Amino acid sequence: MRRIALQMLFGDSAKFYGILLGLTFATLLITQQSAIFVGLMTRTYAMIEEIPQADLWVTDPTLQFVDDTKPMQVTALDRVRSVKGVEWASPLFKSILVAKLPNGGRQLCDVIGVDDATLIGAPAVVVEGKVEDLRKPDAIFVETRGARKQLMQPATDDPNGPKRPMQVGDVLELNERRAVVVGIAETRPSFQNVPTIYTTYFRAIGFAPANRRTLSMVLVKAIPEQNIQKLKERIEHETGMTAYTPEEFSWKTLNYWMTQTGIPINFGMAIVLGFLVGVAIAGQMFYNFTLDNLKYFGAMKAMGSTSAQLLVMVALQGLAAGVLGLGLGLGLTSAFGLSIPAERLAFKLTWYLPLISAAAVTIIVVGASLLSMLKVIRLDPKEVFSG
Amino acid sequence: MSGTLAIEGHGVAKTYGTGDAAVTALRGVELSANFGEMVALVGPSGCGKTTFISILAGLLSRDGGSLRLAGIDPDELGNHERTLWRRTNVGFIFQQFNLVPQISVVENVAIPLLIRGDARKPSLERAADLLQQMGLKGREYARPNKLSGGQQQRVAIARSLVHQPRILVCDEPTSALDGDTGQRVMQLIREQGCRVDRLVILVTHDDRIFHFADRIVHMDDGRVTRVTDAKIEVAALRAVVAAEENTE
Numbered sequence: 001m002r003r004i005a006l007q008m009l010f011g012d013s014a015k016f017y018g019i020l021l022g023l024t025f026a027t028l029l030i031t032q033q034s035a036i037f038v039g040l041m042t043r044t045y046a047m048i049e050e051i052p053q054a055d056l057w058v059t060d061p062t063l064q065f066v067d068d069t070k071p072m073q074v075t076a077l078d079r080v081r082s083v084k085g086v087e088w089a090s091p092l093f094k095s096i097l098v099a100k101l102p103n104g105g106r107q108l109c110d111v112i113g114v115d116d117a118t119l120i121g122a123p124a125v126v127v128e129g130k131v132e133d134l135r136k137p138d139a140i141f142v143e144t145r146g147a148r149k150q151l152m153q154p155a156t157d158d159p160n161g162p163k164r165p166m167q168v169g170d171v172l173e174l175n176e177r178r179a180v181v182v183g184i185a186e187t188r189p190s191f192q193n194v195p196t197i198y199t200t201y202f203r204a205i206g207f208a209p210a211n212r213r214t215l216s217m218v219l220v221k222a223i224p225e226q227n228i229q230k231l232k233e234r235i236e237h238e239t240g241m242t243a244y245t246p247e248e249f250s251w252k253t254l255n256y257w258m259t260q261t262g263i264p265i266n267f268g269m270a271i272v273l274g275f276l277v278g279v280a281i282a283g284q285m286f287y288n289f290t291l292d293n294l295k296y297f298g299a300m301k302a303m304g305s306t307s308a309q310l311l312v313m314v315a316l317q318g319l320a321a322g323v324l325g326l327g328l329g330l331g332l333t334s335a336f337g338l339s340i341p342a343e344r345l346a347f348k349l350t351w352y353l354p355l356i357s358a359a360a361v362t363i364i365v366v367g368a369s370l371l372s373m374l375k376v377i378r379l380d381p382k383e384v385f386s387g
Numbered sequence: 388m389s390g391t392l393a394i395e396g397h398g399v400a401k402t403y404g405t406g407d408a409a410v411t412a413l414r415g416v417e418l419s420a421n422f423g424e425m426v427a428l429v430g431p432s433g434c435g436k437t438t439f440i441s442i443l444a445g446l447l448s449r450d451g452g453s454l455r456l457a458g459i460d461p462d463e464l465g466n467h468e469r470t471l472w473r474r475t476n477v478g479f480i481f482q483q484f485n486l487v488p489q490i491s492v493v494e495n496v497a498i499p500l501l502i503r504g505d506a507r508k509p510s511l512e513r514a515a516d517l518l519q520q521m522g523l524k525g526r527e528y529a530r531p532n533k534l535s536g537g538q539q540q541r542v543a544i545a546r547s548l549v550h551q552p553r554i555l556v557c558d559e560p561t562s563a564l565d566g567d568t569g570q571r572v573m574q575l576i577r578e579q580g581c582r583v584d585r586l587v588i589l590v591t592h593d594d595r596i597f598h599f600a601d602r603i604v605h606m607d608d609g610r611v612t613r614v615t616d617a618k619i620e621v622a623a624l625r626a627v628v629a630a631e632e633n634t635e
Contacts, residue, residue, distance in 0.1 A: 001501050001502065003507070004487070004490055004494060004498070004501065007489050007490045007494070008487060008489045008490065009489075010489070011488070011489025011490065012488075012489055293487075295483075295485055296485060296487045298485075299479070299481065299485035300498065300502060301470075302444070302446060302473070302479055303473070303474065303477075303479060303498065303499050303502055304470055304471065304473045304474020304475070304477075304499065304502050304503065305470075305474075305502050306467065306470055309502065380446075385437045385440065385441060385481070385482075385558045385590075
């Protein structure tokens with residue numbers, strides 16, 4: 001009877017493809033929108049993940065998220081260094097500055113200044129050049145996405161002619177100061193989607209407009225065996241600043257974007273819409289499919305099928321439609337994600353997103369199946385005599 | 388088995404609903420029938436035929452009277468036991484065939500065997516044998532909607548007989564068919580369905596097929612009003628028709 005149940009489903013091609021289309025589309029919409037949302041949210045704290053050496057990030061107490069830099073006095077660095085349990089503390093500069101490009105164009109850039117001595121905070125994956133080259137005069141690194149996109153330069157003397165990515169040797173201006181590209185680095189895409197420029201801390205201060213407070217953050221490494229939470233409490237107590245573990249800082253940043261912006265609502269609506277599409281198309285069609293077949297279920301019931309046998313048939317039909325719809329939807333979502341480069345779209349299909357989609361499809365299919373099953377259970381077999 | 392009682396019903400009553408909304412469908416039906424017989428239930432719409440065959444098929448419980456079907460009272464069985472009893476003992480031919488359109492003819496015929504848990508392969512083989520007997524060799528793997536109405540009803544007959552039931556219930560089996568096809572279908576039911584150990588109950592409005600039955604049970608207003616020998620009744624009907632033709 002199970003095989004017959006599946007044949008009944010697959011044999012009614014119009015309804016089967018309708019159900020499949022509904023479930024596939026719902027899965028695609030739910031998974032794709034969730035993946036873009038997760039991708040975007042992950043990018044909000046990409047910088048924190050880029051600097052894995054730090055056990056703690058020390059910031060101004062009023063800072064709300066990683067890009068919300070509230071400059072501190074330079075003395076804050078020494079105060080942190082003096083806290084017991086700190087192995088090293090490095091300054092970090094971070095600010096959005098306008099770069100004047102070789103072709104005369106201007107572009108907002110995220111400028112990060114790392115410790116001059118240790119270069120802690122410099123990009124880990126270098127595509128061209130050496131990190132140590134940052135110590136050369138006027139040296140900067142640019143990251144690959146920016147180099148290939150917003151920082152593209154004319155390949156010939158013709159400013160309207162073909163363009164090439166920014167490369168080592170190119171010279172730009174930051175706040176009317178000369179900056180020479182000495183390396184290209186691969187970094188995680190950031191939420192703000194502006195090119196990131198790396199340089200040393202003191203050079204970055206020079207690039208930025210004059211400001212009494214120049215220290216954006218302090219990166220802290222604890223001595224071995226030091227309890228990080230205790231060190232964090234000590235730093236906060238002794239300096240009056242706030243210290244975060246990388247996880248806490250990431251969550252704080254994520255929480256800001258989740259609660260203080262409309263992004264989750266927008267994506268949430270798209271995801272709910274996907275679910276409703278699934279309910280409206282697939283759920284409704286599956287229910288209608290069962291209604292259409294009710295007279296055959298009634299005939300089977302008259303011929304001696306138990307309600308349990310018929311329920312297994314309906315459940316199997318729901319399961320088959322659900323698995324196929326989910327599989328196709330996830331496949332299409334993956335293909336979508338693979339076909340669009342990361343610099344163009346924040347797309348991150350994590351392991352739990354297919355599970356969320358599976359749960360949504362299960363709710364749609366189980367809901368429609370339960371309604372259908374109620375019809376089958378209540379089916380009066382003598383109705384088959386009604387003609 | 389011929390001559391042994393297949394149905395013994397006394398004062399069978401059934402009422403739908405309660406209070407002011409109550410509708411009495413059967414008001415004390417008296418009927419006995421033997422294995423080996425084909426009994427036609429006839430009467431106007433609303434006379435209680437459908438309710439009565441539903442009770443005879445074990446699909447509906449009665450409210451009053453006594454009834455024994457092949458030696459047992461279906462109302463003494465629980466719901467599940469009654470379903471299992473029906474699975475083994477009753478075959479159905481429906482007015483609208485009720486063949487599942489998405490599966491092949493042979494699979495449709497095998498459904499009663501698959502319902503009771505028989506293995507698929509021997510079930511299909513047995514169904515194919517029966518289809519051959521019904522003159523449908525070569526159409527086993529066709530979809531029902533590719534067959535004519537007469538062929539579909541032959542498939543339905545095969546399905547009703549494949550598990551060798553003791554009671555065959557035929558609900559208006561010719562109403563969806565033209566006259567000639569209806570005659571051929573009834574001939575097939577008579578040839579393949581009637582056996583000494585089986586009772587065939589036929590519900591019909593079509594007096595052109597009365598002659599296939601052994602007895603005709605007339606019902607009206609929830610009661611059996613008379614039971615006649617089909618041959619005598621058919622002869623009388625033909626005499627009336629001939630007289631009318633002569634008058635014209």
